[in-house]
Amino acid sequence: MTASEAAADAEPDGEAVLRTDGLTKRFGGLVAVDEVDLRIDQGDIRCLIGPNGAGKSTLLKLLMGRLDPSEGTVFYRGEDVTDLSQHDRVRQGMSMKFQVPAVYGDLSVRQNLHISLQQRIENDIDARIDERLESFGLFEEADTRADDLAHGQQQWLEIAMASALDPDLLLLDEPAAGMSTRETERTAELVHQLNDQGITLLVIEHDIDFVRSIAQSVTVLHQGEVFAEGTIEEIEENPDVRRIYLGEGYE
Numbered sequence: 492m493t494a495s496e497a498a499a500d501a502e503p504d505g506e507a508v509l510r511t512d513g514l515t516k517r518f519g520g521l522v523a524v525d526e527v528d529l530r531i532d533q534g535d536i537r538c539l540i541g542p543n544g545a546g547k548s549t550l551l552k553l554l555m556g557r558l559d560p561s562e563g564t565v566f567y568r569g570e571d572v573t574d575l576s577q578h579d580r581v582r583q584g585m586s587m588k589f590q591v592p593a594v595y596g597d598l599s600v601r602q603n604l605h606i607s608l609q610q611r612i613e614n615d616i617d618a619r620i621d622e623r624l625e626s627f628g629l630f631e632e633a634d635t636r637a638d639d640l641a642h643g644q645q646q647w648l649e650i651a652m653a654s655a656l657d658p659d660l661l662l663l664d665e666p667a668a669g670m671s672t673r674e675t676e677r678t679a680e681l682v683h684q685l686n687d688q689g690i691t692l693l694v695i696e697h698d699i700d701f702v703r704s705i706a707q708s709v710t711v712l713h714q715g716e717v718f719a720e721g722t723i724e725e726i727e728e729n730p731d732v733r734r735i736y737l738g739e740g741y742e
């Protein structure tokens with residue numbers, strides 16, 4: 492083994508929390524995700540943007556083990572996790588809030604959080620729930636049924652649940668969808684708060700103001716392929732991105 496091979500072997504991904512190699516998903520004849528090579532470094536807030544049907548949600552499901560890829564590999568902290576179940580990826584430190592609501596509507600906010608935490612924590616669950624309620628601004632709603640929460644609060648509960656076990660990497664699929672401006676701003680604050688706690692985030696989002704307020708880096712997906720990558724400024728100035736996604740007259 493050469494010295495460079497040994498170095499690569501010892502730390503193949505450097506500071507990468509997540510890396511994909513040729514990740515591909517086909518649904519019949521449709522290539523929804525097409526040979527995606529992605530790398531997300533520790534501490535990043537990466538936004539994944541692109542037109543409807545670009546493959547963003549499918550990519551996140553592949554990363555989380557909700558879908559099996561047709562081809563390609565997912566590395567988490569340098570380890571090949573492609574064959575691991577979603578449950579095992581959560582045990583390794585990954586977590587995800589999906590687009591479709593995943594709270595138990597009949598149960599209270601506190602009970603929902605209890606369910607998320609009890610999988611891994613045996614002691615001090617109540618203290619941990621109180622801490623979550625506080626940091627997500629849901630303390631007064633602790634005994635409210637999840638179905639009775641305002642839309643924004645329900646989304647925050649989901650993010651609180653997805654981040655309850657202190658993941659290293661949190662994947663969020665459209666966390667600000669359907670939110671008011673105020674709720675969206677609050678969601679951006681929560682994203683920064685989670686990042687300040689050391690969580691690396693990958694966030695799908697259509698609301699470009701929201702993307703501007705959180706993104707440290709941006710990946711543009713188009714027809715299943717990585718179309719562009721860079722800072723939000725680079726992406727907004729990229730004429731090809733404006734053409735396929737941001738549109739004419741975009742300010």
Ligand SMILES: Nc1ncnc2c1ncn2[C@@H]1O[C@H](COP(=O)(O)OP(=O)(O)OP(=O)(O)O)[C@@H](O)[C@H]1O
Binds near residue numbers: 523
């Ligand atoms: N389970 C499935 N079976 C067949 N086709 C699917 C399936 N899931 C997604 N697709 C197709 O794959 C493509 C990518 O879909 P995906 O939902 O990943 O896009 P997206 O970028 O998240 O879109 P949006 O922004 O509208 O949520 C679309 O053409 C979609 O119709």
